[in-house]
Amino acid sequence: MTRIGIITGSTRDVRVNLQVAEWVKDFADNKDINAEFEIVDIKESGLGRFNEAIPPLMTNKEYATEEQSIWSRKIDSFDGFIFVTPEYNKNFPSALKDHLDYLGEEWHHKAAGIVSYGSTLGIAASLALRTTLSNLKVATVEPQGAFSLFNDFENMATFKPMEVHKPRFGEMIDDVVAWSTALKSVRKEKSFA
Known part of the structure; x- marks a missing residue:
């Protein structure tokens, strides 16, 4: 079965990010599709700011902390991802960037969708995230979820997306799911190379 990680993009105490991620999971779980979805909350990862001497972690796994090793195994266990990101200053949050930067090959040859939100639907954040993901060899699908703080949230605090x-x-x-399933063969071929 294809495994998809729904990755939160914010660690702020007042975030609405987890609400959006939970809605994404509920929506995905209710589709008739051969995939398993799991929320991966970066706030619970135990990782701090990326401040490594030798990036990314794939080059120095023997020096990884327990939290880094757990993060590596978690991300490696998925075939694809859905990133849920708010938009801050026309970009995605630094906490999400740090979590991406901790790893290398664990992201490679997988697919991702992006769910963004903000005052302008989080479009700038999603474009910036697409660029970063492409550098990590993650194929991003074209359709995306884009939500407005004004129309899809009640008082900008409770997620209530429009139909x-x-x-x-x-x-x-x-x-x-389709791309993540297809890219399994690419990863398998690369592992025998």
């Missing part, structure tokens, strides 16, 4: 998003969001889930 209009569901068809496009369903396409994103389908594409993430």
